[in-house]
Amino acid sequence: MEYAGFLLVIATGILVILISLALDFLWAQAIPVRFFYYILRAPGVVVHECAHMLGCLLTGAKIRNVVFFSKEGGSVTYNPPVIPLIGNVVISTAPLFCIPLILALCTWFFSDYLGCLLPALPLSVDSADALIMLGGGVLEIFTRNLVVQFNAWFLVYLYLVLSLILSAAPSMQDFRNASIGICILAITGVIILWSQVQWAVSTLTEITRIMGMGFALGLGFGLIALVLSSPLVILYLWRRTA
Helix, strand or coil: CCHHHHHHHHHHHHHHHHHHHHHHHHHHHHCCCHHHHHHHHHHHHHHHHHHHHHHHHHHCCCEEEEECCCCCCCEEEECCCCCCCHHHHHHHHHHHHHHHHHHHHHHHHHHHCCCCCCCCCCCCCCCHHHHHHHHHHHHHHHHHHHHHCCCHHHHHHHHHHHHHHHCCCCCHHHHHHHHHHHHHHHHHHHHHHHHCCHHHHHHHHHHHHHHHHHHHHHHHHHHHHHHHHHHHHHHHHHHHHC
16 A cells, blocks of 8 residues: 555545535525524434444443534533544544445435435545546436436435535534544554555555545535535625625
8 A cells, every 4th residue: 555545545535524514614604594504404413423422332432411403513522432542533533434324325225215326436536537437427316317317306315415415524623622633543654654564554554445435435425415516606606706
């Protein structure tokens, strides 16, 4: 595994986070009535907080309080995890991995049981060609279900994709909780690659491959949400320049 592959996985994860934050900001600005914005966000917020709860269970952190709905959004309060530093990283970044997995399950369900025509998205984005294929697959999803063969269930699917992607990014509090651990893990990864210790490099390669699959799925679903939001993007940019 080369440095470029390691950095590409990190870059893909950052891109997923940026798409999530940008679309959340865009829809928050576009929907003047907060009630409808909360309706849009509701499924994503619930899954986001459940992902934090799962992270707590995996790292031995005792959950003290869970809030799914409030004006400030959801939250999970917990005691320090049994696993130091890494535990906070797992808890804080859990939505970034769990939400693409939930969306993959939704894709399977809507495809197999509700008649939506949803081709599988690539599980890796390791080249420009793979990114082009991913973009083409996303456009094909819209064409198949809205033009070639309209399916009303596809609108429900789009709602879930948009809601979950808006909640995929860690919050600012999540970043603060995990910042030290993330820096340590990133530096450790670079040291392992530099050391060329075979077993360590092999372990890191497998971990990175799994992370890359999650980020690739997140990017694919993020592009679906971006296409769905494109009219709002155009309107927002027009207002900014008018």
